[in-house]
Amino acid sequence: MTRMLMKSKILLTTKILIIVILIFFNLKNIAMASTFSEEQTINITKNLRCLICQGQTIHESNSDFAKSMKKYIKGELENGKTDEEIFSSLVEKYGQWIVYDPGISRNTLLLWALPLLLFLIGGAIIGIKILKKI
């Protein structure tokens, strides 16, 4: 039981840490929003993967599905939905696969943490090498 708790605590702290790092470098996405514009539609559709030509974004694709999706997103924005709401409702329907931003979740924690961890380890090795003068 306590081990479970510990585990989830570690999970949570790592999650928060990564979020803080990312937010720091990602102020832009927070600044915009509110008013709906053509650019906002493009920004959303660029982050969505097309299910018909899998490997293209909805923005780039010319498939029927992509065309409908563009209209759908315009409609949702007109209804006053935020980017986050649109993304989460699409993930709900089509799975996490549809967004190009994997986000931080139980499944993707390692994806984000591993490179950063390797960076720290690399730094430590180099630091020891130079300071110890091996």
Added chain:
Amino acid sequence: MIISQLGYYSLIFGLLTSIFIFFNSSIHLKKNNSVISDKLFGLIGFQFLFVFISFISLIYSFIISDFSNETVYNNSHTTKPLFYKITGTWGNHEGSLLLWLLVLTGVLLGFILKSRNEPNNYRLLTTLFQQIIVIGFFIFVLKTSNPFNEIFPVQTEGLGLNPILQDPALGIHPPILYLGYVGTSIIFSAALASMISNYVNKSWAKNIKFWILFSWIFLTGGILLGSIWAYYELGWGGFWFWDPVENVSLMPWLSLTALLHCIVTLEKRELLKKWTIVLCIITFALSMVGTFLVRSGILNSVHTFANDPSRGIYILTFLLFLVLLSFVIFIIFENKNFTQKSEIFILSKETAVLINNWFILYFLSVVLIGTIYPIFLDVILDEQISVGPPFYNKLILPFLIPFVLFMSIGPSMRWIKTNFKIGVKSFLAIVFTLILSFITVYYIGEKNIFVILLFVGFFYLLFKSLDQFREKTKNLAQIFSHTGFSLLLISILLNSFSSKEIVKNIRVGESFTLKNEKIIFKKISVEKEKNYESIIGFFDVLDEKNKIINLQPEIRIYNEPEMATSEASIKTTLFKDRFITINIIKDQNFFNVRYQHKPFMIWIWISTLIIMIGGIFAIFRKNKEVNI
């Protein structure tokens, strides 16, 4: 028909020669007789010749449209222009593997010719290891992907080449890319050989540096051509999508770049021996991983390749074998080689190289993990995710700022120990940087502190690199590549922040505006070409000064295979590209028009060329005792 047969038998002879060379080189290794070795090295020429004959006969079969050959039948058509008949040779799985073999044997021949003054054992061992790779690929080609399979009855017409591959940039992209990508094999073989023959030292570094530069230059060129193709042909104005197939070519490039800096340290100071060898192995392993990922069809990508799982298993097993082999050799010979006595001081070029490697390896790990993580997640937890541009941007961009700062200071470090003085000059560079960054940021109207920092970093690198032109003992190679790199980063940043685009559904005669420009849809015309029919839209763009610019985007409907592609029309100026594409809307007389402003596009290509020129300078720089 006969030519195709010739190609096949030539391949078999090639394989036999390989096996012969493999066994003989291991025997000679024990005898250590230089006279017999020379004869053996002559055989390497023959081996290359066999593969070359085989390759030429495949090209010939494509030119004469010999449809008794399955590869030609599947990928060619009589109405195709000659140029695309030839490039079609390597535009498919079988033919491109033959190109692999050609490069594999070619670089070995080149290596043997260029290493006449090296120790005999080292040359023999390199030959031995390269032959292992060559034999592996010979068997792979003959067993799973024979380009000379016959079909009966002989067909009168072929199935044609995928129209999006019928493009000049993509035509020459594979040979250039493969010279770099497959060229890394010789680095791998030589690294293993140097370890066993106890030759990891200055002269080895000098010898292998050529091949590292060689691979690096061609790989850079290959990636450049691929990006240009994507920009022109895929029709949505991007040039890099963090698509797995692109990542796969970027990974060996990153590790080659790290290796490039390491090998110089080894050459000058006999330091970082172990690490250099590890990088040599990693680089080729990454090439193989890439080949596996692309050829097995495990990836879900815009770039298509015919694939079947049995090929995947073969490459995967072979890859594991090569990695384990190098792993075992590394462990056995590790202690023999790597005693290093020199020390590293904090303020020295050695430290700068280490920091360079630290960051590059981090970028590499981001790309690698981003590419294979979805595969692992899918297999282990049966969860599917997509890892796209947002992931790479978030993990790479913040680290670029310290990276370019270190990159700016690094070159002014000296070997062994540096006495740092902060003079008026470095102060001036900072002032220039701040002024220019301020102007740029003001101009594009970006208020985000992070973007401003990126610009400051990139401009600082640009000034510091240019500043070195004034030094007496200047290293042109380094100045060019670093200047090119900073220009590349600046252009990419400007391009991504001030691109504008508009998508409209309009009829002939209608118009729309983007910023201060008016775009008028004049007319549409249909033309018949040899292997496609083309619908051309005529557009006039009135710019701010009321000058008229003509744009003619096309929709091509190819006959074999039947497929429509959209050809962008692009007008390039120094400051921006105007990019337009059209698409048909089903059952309507509207056209879907996408018009874009792509600022500083041409500078992305130019700066990559400058980076390559840096590499070429490095090759022709005769080993003068100059700081790199």
Added chain:
Amino acid sequence: MQFLEKTKKSIFSLIILILLIISFFVFKSALQKEKIYFPKMSENQIFTDFEVVELIEEKQINFNKVLFGKNFYLINIWSSWCEPCKDESDKLLELKNGTSIMMIGINYKDKKKNALNFLELYGDPFDQIFIDKQGTISINFGAYGVPETFLVNEDKKVLKKYIGPLNDEDVNEIKNITDN
């Protein structure tokens, strides 16, 4: 000291070796996996709070009111220009006649005339048909092509989802679920 160094090294090598072997097997089993992505079924309720227009009478109605009063609903997305839809039409008719499921058709990006012709030719298996001119209604259900079929229960939960035309097996499966 040297012993420690040696153990450290062999542990490190062992870790790398294990990672290599794991990667090998992961890649190997990845080769057998389906490369094309199909969205899984969502476990939540489907979204139904939107307006739809009937095909024949062209009356507007909230979809919430459509899913009312029955135990099971079969939502089928179809179109007259869709070839596989012709193949599955007799399967749908079999379901309409053999079960008490409420059959709802969503006519995807179609023309009214063509749609009515299609129904005349291949039979009309639907209790109610709504039009989806823009393709946005299908997105509400989480569909991305034609034909796609959803079996929904009274709580608006999707029990089964079929991408592509229905076959005999699917029909039996639907019958089994709705009979219990």
